[in-house]
Amino acid sequence: MYKKPIIRLSRYKNALYRFKSLGLVRIFSDNLADAVGATAVQVRKDFSFFGITGNKRGGYLIEDLLSKVNEILGKDKITKVIVVGAGHLGSALMNYKGFPQLGIQIAAGFDIDPVKINRKAPIPIFPLDELRDFIRTHTIKVAVIAVPDIAAQQVFNIMISEGITGIVNFAPLRLKTDKKCAVHNVNLGLELETIIYFANALEKENHEDGHFKS
Amino acid sequence: MYKKPIIRLSRYKNALYRFKSLGLVRIFSDNLADAVGATAVQVRKDFSFFGITGNKRGGYLIEDLLSKVNEILGKDKITKVIVVGAGHLGSALMNYKGFPQLGIQIAAGFDIDPVKINRKAPIPIFPLDELRDFIRTHTIKVAVIAVPDIAAQQVFNIMISEGITGIVNFAPLRLKTDKKCAVHNVNLGLELETIIYFANALEKENHEDGHFKS
């Protein structure tokens, strides 16, 4: 399925835009590796995997590279995304400044709390009742779930039945479906837990180092 | 290094607490697999990898399993964590209800904006100036970076120099580190981009299916 190379391709793309905005025209695998935290070999390997080639000793032309990467990632058009749940996390996403550059347009937010509704805002926030209709009339294909876990499954079901094909889910539960939909679960608690494990492992290692080596 | 099994172990643990709270005593690899989106074999393989065994045909005693998993994950004590940046995302994290159960205590937040400072709140928010001192006096080892990208590197440097060993970074840039600190970069924009890629791939697949098969 080759998931990791795809993810890195997105990272390369973002780095490329940054390099481009600095006025650079040409880039080396080494620079890209530094920018995304990979190795130069890995960058070239990824490119090779997707059939992208550069110039021996000359690196890559940023413009060429961008158009190839964008083609592979299907970023030739703007993707409309909705965010369901306008709490802290939902707001954080809706206020994320980087989306336009990524070809992502947050089309609307939804919330069950009447206080949060604001149809006139730059990114309007509608009541949850209107979710189904909005997805249908705007042919939304990608959505973010940022509601409490009790509400998540219900929201998810609406999305699935309306033909959403990609969901990033921030509610700490695993959403189930038989339908064809890519679901990416992001669990903020888990991210912290995982890093705590590795932090502890490092702590131990450091102490052992201190004991045995120095 | 075997990173994936560790991450799943955290997921199993959380699922186990949920099962336990439902009054269950015994659990099967199959149930755990469903709960975390893995397969039953994978669950058993993971357990086998960490030397955890159950009872043939009898599944696993939740209580036993939890104590073993917690031991492996080093969750016998509470980990104090600080959150730097009290914007939308930082607030989302500080308000996350699930942390106490995970043995995580958000000890404090930090922000550069004077308006956000609140020393009396349940989770106090201090000015950024006091970050270094706080880490030192409270021997903080794990931190979250939820500041804009321009501020991230500076915050990171303070953390590293004060001996933080685990960082979850939400700023959309890659923080460089030596071996002494585990950094996990979470890029919300990238999460969306990745799911858009897979959503598009599914769209295409569905259309092809419609064309060739039905």
Place this chain on the structure above:
DNA sequence: TAAATTTTGTTATTTTTTTCACATAAAATA
């Protein structure tokens, strides 16, 4: 122009992760 250097691109190798296949123990049933 020849040699040295730099950087890509690819093949081979290793490591990590997932899946498959099936033996084995415990419990249930006949």
Place this chain on the structure above:
DNA sequence: TATTTTATGTGAAAAAAATAACAAAATTTA
């Protein structure tokens, strides 16, 4: 008690991902 059923546990195989090794092209330098 013998048979069948249900799960676990693990060795082997396959797939995915990361790393290593090095040939080849382009450029620079001598």
